Amino acid sequence: MTTEVPGKLSPGRTTLAARVRDLIEAVVLAEDDPPGLLDAAARIEEVTESLRARRRESPRLLVQADTVGRLSANNPVEGPGNPLAPPLSRIRVDVDGMRAEVTFTAVHEGPPERVHGGWVAAVLDHAVGRAVAAAGHPAMTASLTVDYHEGTPYGVPLEVEARFARRDGRKVYAIANISSGGTITATASAILVLFTGPVPG
Numbered sequence: 001m002t003t004e005v006p007g008k009l010s011p012g013r014t015t016l017a018a019r020v021r022d023l024i025e026a027v028v029l030a031e032d033d034p035p036g037l038l039d040a041a042a043r044i045e046e047v048t049e050s051l052r053a054r055r056r057e058s059p060r061l062l063v064q065a066d067t068v069g070r071l072s073a074n075n076p077v078e079g080p081g082n083p084l085a086p087p088l089s090r091i092r093v094d095v096d097g098m099r100a101e102v103t104f105t106a107v108h109e110g111p112p113e114r115v116h117g118g119w120v121a122a123v124l125d126h127a128v129g130r131a132v133a134a135a136g137h138p139a140m141t142a143s144l145t146v147d148y149h150e151g152t153p154y155g156v157p158l159e160v161e162a163r164f165a166r167r168d169g170r171k172v173y174a175i176a177n178i179s180s181g182g183t184i185t186a187t188a189s190a191i192l193v194l195f196t197g198p199v200p201g
């Protein structure tokens, strides 16, 4: 079953996701104190069980997005309802593309003190998907080429930009970049393929 929530997500859901994000960071940074860690694990298990008792059938919780189609609030990159999402903030979308901010944390570390390249790619992939949908060409990524120019820092707000470039039949071309303090750390070029049937969601 799909639950559609028009407008904003319930504050309870976004707050819970934010606290779980804090929890994940605390877990990653916790000192190695086995009894303390096991005690924390038992307390977390209790909370997990209480949430499981109210489990929904589907992970999809839809909100009206500020673009073509609808975007799940549980989206793992942008979704404020998903603790896994960094998430994105200050999202601005128009026909030319999308801009947003994202702040990674130590949870996302790949190289020392830098963001894991897979997370950088995930954000760029998401951004091109958003940009082409906003341009009126909702499509799925078929190919994503990422160039990592410099390490991407965590703990600071990063700017994400993506824009629709052109369309050739079902193929839609887009580019994106992520930058820190005006320095571009990674760029992407993508080929997306238009949905054939109705756009999911």
Ligand SMILES: CCCCCCCCCCCC(=O)SCCNC(=O)CCNC(=O)[C@H](O)C(C)(C)COP(=O)(O)OP(=O)(O)OC[C@H]1O[C@@H](n2cnc3c(N)ncnc32)[C@H](O)[C@@H]1OP(=O)(O)O
Pocket (backbone or CB within 6 Å): 067, 068, 069, 070, 071, 125, 126, 127, 129, 130, 133, 138, 139, 140, 141, 142, 143, 169, 170, 171, 191, 193, 196, 199, 200, 201
């Ligand atoms: C929603 C609103 C919310 C909008 C907001 C959305 C934000 C979320 C964004 C999430 C981004 C993602 O994670 S996207 C999810 C990750 N991507 C996927 O799961 C896609 C998996 N791949 C597929 O399902 C399929 O391969 C498709 C649908 C992409 C294409 O399959 P198809 O429909 O059978 O099309 P097909 O005939 O093979 O190809 C069509 C044309 O594209 C070309 N083509 C196909 N693959 C490639 C390729 N890798 N590189 C180059 N070109 C390619 C073909 O040569 C052909 O060109 P020609 O002969 O026409 O010239």
